[in-house]
Amino acid sequence: MNIRKLTTKFPLLKKLINLEEVTWFNPNITSYAEGLPFVTLTQEDSNDAAERLKRFAPYICEAFPETKITNGIIESGIVEIPQMKLALEQRYNTSITGRLMLKKDSHLPISGSIKARGGIYEVLAHAEKLAIEHGLLSQSDDYAILFSEKFKTFFSQFSIAVGSTGNLGLSIGIMSAKLGFKVSVHMSADAREWKKQRLRENGVNVVEYAQDYSVAVAQGREAAKNDPTCFFIDDENSKTLFLGYSVAGQRLKQQFAEKAIVVDKEHPLFVYLPCGVGGGPGGVAFGLKLAFGDNVHCIFAEPTHSPCMLLGVYTGLHDQISVQDIGIDNITAADGLAVGRASGKPAQHNCNKKAR
Numbered sequence: 001m002n003i004r005k006l007t008t009k010f011p012l013l014k015k016l017i018n019l020e021e022v023t024w025f026n027p028n029i030t031s032y033a034e035g036l037p038f039v040t041l042t043q044e045d046s047n048d049a050a051e052r053l054k055r056f057a058p059y060i061c062e063a064f065p066e067t068k069i070t071n072g073i074i075e076s077g078i079v080e081i082p083q084m085k086l087a088l089e090q091r092y093n094t095s096i097t098g099r100l101m102l103k104k105d106s107h108l109p110i111s112g113s114i115k116a117r118g119g120i121y122e123v124l125a126h127a128e129k130l131a132i133e134h135g136l137l138s139q140s141d142d143y144a145i146l147f148s149e150k151f152k153t154f155f156s157q158f159s160i161a162v163g164s165t166g167n168l169g170l171s172i173g174i175m176s177a178k179l180g181f182k183v184s185v186h187m188s189a190d191a192r193e194w195k196k197q198r199l200r201e202n203g204v205n206v207v208e209y210a211q212d213y214s215v216a217v218a219q220g221r222e223a224a225k226n227d228p229t230c231f232f233i234d235d236e237n238s239k240t241l242f243l244g245y246s247v248a249g250q251r252l253k254q255q256f257a258e259k260a261i262v263v264d265k266e267h268p269l270f271v272y273l274p275c276g277v278g279g280g281p282g283g284v285a286f287g288l289k290l291a292f293g294d295n296v297h298c299i300f301a302e303p304t305h306s307p308c309m310l311l312g313v314y315t316g317l318h319d320q321i322s323v324q325d326i327g328i329d330n331i332t333a334a335d336g337l338a339v340g341r342a343s344g345k346p347a348q349h350n351c352n353k354k355a356r
Helices: 003-009 013-017 032-038 043-063 065-070 082-092 115-133 149-155 167-179 193-201 213-225 239-258 279-295 308-315
Strands: 022-024 078-080 101-103 159-164 182-187 205-208 230-233 269-274 296-302 352-355
Touching: 003 013, 013 308, 022 308, 032 279, 043 065, 043 115, 043 239, 043 279, 078 239, 115 149, 115 159, 115 167, 115 230, 115 239, 115 279, 149 167, 159 167, 159 213, 167 182, 167 193, 182 193, 182 213, 193 205, 205 213, 213 230, 239 279, 269 279, 279 296, 296 308
Parallel strands: 159 182, 159 230, 182 205, 269 296, 296 352
Antiparallel strands: 022 352, 078 101
């Protein structure tokens, strides 16, 4: 790849290469009405995901007692953070209009990260499909029946694999093992040791790599090819993961309604989403657009050492370019965000970017 030609055509790359903080607003962004016809997923698809999660709620209650307080719905609270708002106003010598709030996905039950939305959902969708195909379950059943030795024995005939920086692997590993699947999580070099240990404590096979996320995913995908009973969860290309994340949009809309928070043209919503490979923030952004249309503005934030989504969208090369291609090391303390190459699907939808 000719870096000189690339930086001449895309001058912002010089700042990326120098690890400077940059902000870029996509000039090709469209309105909700103009853009939706080009997206292959619909409101009905997101609604279907929400209904599937409701069907599994009785099982979640039984398998994870800490979710009884929410009746088996995996969701996080939203809180106002006035002290942070004050700190930002003082730091940047400006006045922030409106309210600054935090969506506490760090407190999502079971695995404690946004990956509990997409990762757990895809495992549940796969389990439902297998059980229905084998005549063991129908959608009209009380899914609490899944919390039994009968179903654990059934699911133990199958395996699940995933490549992860840690958080997705944690969500998929814990849920898969609880259902009874044999599960392997291929973890990149930056994955935290405590996450590997927690997975092993839950009976998960952890495969460690000295390389980054892309290598872990590629190796996990390759290993799964040799096992006809293995289902590989592909964080880079999964529609199911994406839809699991999208349910956050309608959940947030409901939470705002309960707090009498209005989102409209006069009261727009700005959402800052940390971005790794892009599936999580991409799916959430899709769900937010379904919920609020043009009144919500989604901004992805990345570490300066791992700005893969900004690189892909800005150059138009999407998943055909990595941060390593332009000499960036992809080493960051930002947990779960050390990703050198963006997912092609979210990258090809317009988004605004900030690298920090």
